[in-house]
Amino acid sequence: MSIFDVRHQERAHRIIQRAMTSQRIPHAYLFVGPEGVGKEMLALRLGRVLLCESPIRQPAPEGVSDSPLEAQDACGQCADCRLVEAGTHPDLHLIYRQLNRQHPEPLVRKQKALFVGVDVIRHFLIGRAGTCPSRGRAKVFVVREAERMNEAAQNCLLKSLEEPSPSTFIILISSALDRMLPTVRSRCQPVAFQPLPTDFVSEQLHKLRPDADPQAINYLAQRSGGSLGVACKLLDDGLFPIKQAWGDQLAALLRPARGFAPNELAKPFAEDAKKLGKCVSARDPDVSDTDATRQGLQSLLAVLADYYLDALRRRVGAVLPAINSDHPEIAEQLAVSRATPALLASLRAITETDTHITRNANIDLALESLFIKLARNSTGQAA
Numbered sequence: 001m002s003i004f005d006v007r008h009q010e011r012a013h014r015i016i017q018r019a020m021t022s023q024r025i026p027h028a029y030l031f032v033g034p035e036g037v038g039k040e041m042l043a044l045r046l047g048r049v050l051l052c053e054s055p056i057r058q059p060a061p062e063g064v065s066d067s068p069l070e071a072q073d074a075c076g077q078c079a080d081c082r083l084v085e086a087g088t089h090p091d092l093h094l095i096y097r098q099l100n101r102q103h104p105e106p107l108v109r110k111q112k113a114l115f116v117g118v119d120v121i122r123h124f125l126i127g128r129a130g131t132c133p134s135r136g137r138a139k140v141f142v143v144r145e146a147e148r149m150n151e152a153a154q155n156c157l158l159k160s161l162e163e164p165s166p167s168t169f170i171i172l173i174s175s176a177l178d179r180m181l182p183t184v185r186s187r188c189q190p191v192a193f194q195p196l197p198t199d200f201v202s203e204q205l206h207k208l209r210p211d212a213d214p215q216a217i218n219y220l221a222q223r224s225g226g227s228l229g230v231a232c233k234l235l236d237d238g239l240f241p242i243k244q245a246w247g248d249q250l251a252a253l254l255r256p257a258r259g260f261a262p263n264e265l266a267k268p269f270a271e272d273a274k275k276l277g278k279c280v281s282a283r284d285p286d287v288s289d290t291d292a293t294r295q296g297l298q299s300l301l302a303v304l305a306d307y308y309l310d311a312l313r314r315r316v317g318a319v320l321p322a323i324n325s326d327h328p329e330i331a332e333q334l335a336v337s338r339a340t341p342a343l344l345a346s347l348r349a350i351t352e353t354d355t356h357i358t359r360n361a362n363i364d365l366a367l368e369s370l371f372i373k374l375a376r377n378s379t380g381q382a383a
Contacts, residue, residue, distance in 0.1 A: 001085055003045040003073050004061050006038040008200055012191045013064040013071075016046060019189075020072045025050070026189035027164040029171045030146070030180070033193025036229015040144060042193075043171040044084070045074070047092050047140035050169055053078040080135060090134035096144040097286070099124050113286045116145060118152040126160050129168050138167040146172035147179040154181045161187040195226020204228050209235055215326040216240035222323045223306065234299070237279040242272050243303045247330045250307055253375050254333055262375035266367035273297040297357055297367075304374075305350045311335040312343045342377045349373040 004013065012031070019025045029046075031039040049055055052074040060071035074081050083089035097113035099120045108119045125141050133139050143149070149157070161170060161184065172188060174180055202221035205212065205228070212235055219240055224231035234240075249265060256262070276296030281287055287295075306323040311334030313320050324331060334343065353370040357363060 001045065001048065001074070001076060001081075003042065003049060004064070004071070006042040006045065008196050009038055009042065009193055010064055012042060012193055013061075015189075015191050016042075017060065017064060017071050020049070025169070027169055028161045028188040029169075030177075030185060030188035030190045031171060031173045031193060032177045032190060033175065034195050034225065034227050034230075035175045036224075036227035036232070037193050037196050038228075039173045039175075039193050040142065043142045043173055044092070044094075046171065047142060047169070048074045048081060048084040050138050050140055051080045051084060051089060051091055051135070053080050053137070080137070091137070091139045093124065093128060093139070093141045094144060095120065095125050095141060097148060114148075116143065116149040116153055118150065118156050121149065121153045121156050125170070126156065129160055129165055129170070133167060138169060139165070141168070141170045143170070143172045145174070147174040147176040151181065154184050158183055158187065196228055198222060198226065201226065201228050201231050205231055205235065208232060213240065219243070219324065219326055222321070222325075223302070233279075233283070237276055237299075239276065239299060239303070242276070242300070243324075244327060246272075246300065246303055247307055247324065247327045250304070250374075251330055251333060253371075254337060256375065262371040263368040265371045266364060269300060269367055269371075270297070270363060273300050276300065293363070294357055297363065298354055301350050301354045301357075305347055307331060308334065308343055308346045308350070311338065312340065312347070315340050315343060338377070346374055346377045349377070 003016075006013070029043075031043055033039055049072060054075045054077075055072050056075050057070040057072055064071060074084075076085075080089060084092055095116065097116050097120070100108050100111055100113050100117060103109055103119055103123055105119065108117075111117070125143070129139060129141065131139075157170075160168075164170065170188075172180075172184070177185070198221050201224055202217055205217045205221060206214075209217070209232070216235060220231045220234050223234065223239075246269070252260075253262065270293075273296035274293050276299055277289065277292035277294075280292040280295050281289065307327075307330055310322045310324050310328075310331035312318075313322070314331055314335035315338075322328060322331060338346075349370055353366050356366045
């Protein structure tokens with residue numbers, strides 16, 4: 001368990017290593033970047049270094065330092081390192097939404113964990129930050145999904161961020177910087193994380209899911225936006241076969257059978273979205289069925305957009321790898337038979353539908369309208 005197990009985040013490593021080398025480590029960090037790119041992993045590994053009895057120095061990996069300086073890491077052998085690895089170190093605290101179920105107040109335990117609430121922050125972070133470390137070195141608090149702290153929780157945390165107890169370190173992890181209060185952001189050292197390379201996501205998916213379909217892995221590595229965490233979720237949710245089925249449905253729109261009504265596709269589309277929504281609910285039982293279904297719909301709408309995007313790239317001659325390399329005939333048919341304005345109109349219709357659903361529009365009506373627009377855009381021949 002090395003801090004450098006977090007790959008392709010050289011800038012984040014440089015910021016942290018410079019702070020440790022100068023022995024001026026900020027008491028509050030704000031790790032910001034896409035979901036599933038190593039933010040929490042690096043936060044926990046940094047916590048391990050801060051708690052280690054005998055940190056070691058070693059040559060910095062390539063890209064971490066612009067000069068031949070040594071880098072600092074945990075020894076991996078001391079009692080503190082073993083406790084961190086086992087997840088039982090008394091001075092390393094992971095703060096997350098569902099901690100409300102361990103709160104001493106019955107009313108707090110009964111609440112749905114939709115946010116990181118003020119009761120969780122007060123009891124599990126602020127209350128413990130004011131005590132001495134159990135093992136004498138430091139206390140480290142890692143706040144998962146910090147953007148989901150409500151306003152009261154963020155305001156409650158301000159004093160701890162501005163005037164921390166000695167040897168107390170707080171690391172906030174966020175994938176949405178705009179949802180953090182400016183007063184919280186200004187009290188933390190920001191560390192930006194980047195999307196992971198597609199090849200790296202594909203390589204790690206092969207290791208983590210060795211029995212998965214290679215075509216599914218290649219597609220989801222493209223679809224994930226550089227997030228290994230997102231790619232794993234989509235693979236486990238079974239998005240790939242659903243994606244292939246809807247590619248075939250798009251082909252049917254190009255050659256509609258007699259009496260075909262495009263709005264009839266709305267119902268099976270919504271049913272597939274509900275299947276994906278059930279996977280979301282299984283991971284996070286506190287999410288409402290409506291919100292889970294909405295997330296499923298957004299995943300499926302992105303699937304449709306990918307086909308049209310592949311077709312548009314072919315149409316204009318862009319030399320970019322196809323997202324749907326397993327299903328090239330669909331993009332080829334769309335590109336050959338549809339003019340560029342029709343492809344752009346289809347992408348715009350998908351984007352507008354996503355926006356309407358986010359704003360709580362009627363799902364059935366929004367989907368029926370979408371498929372009617374897609375069918376209408378499919379009637380114009382290419383120039």
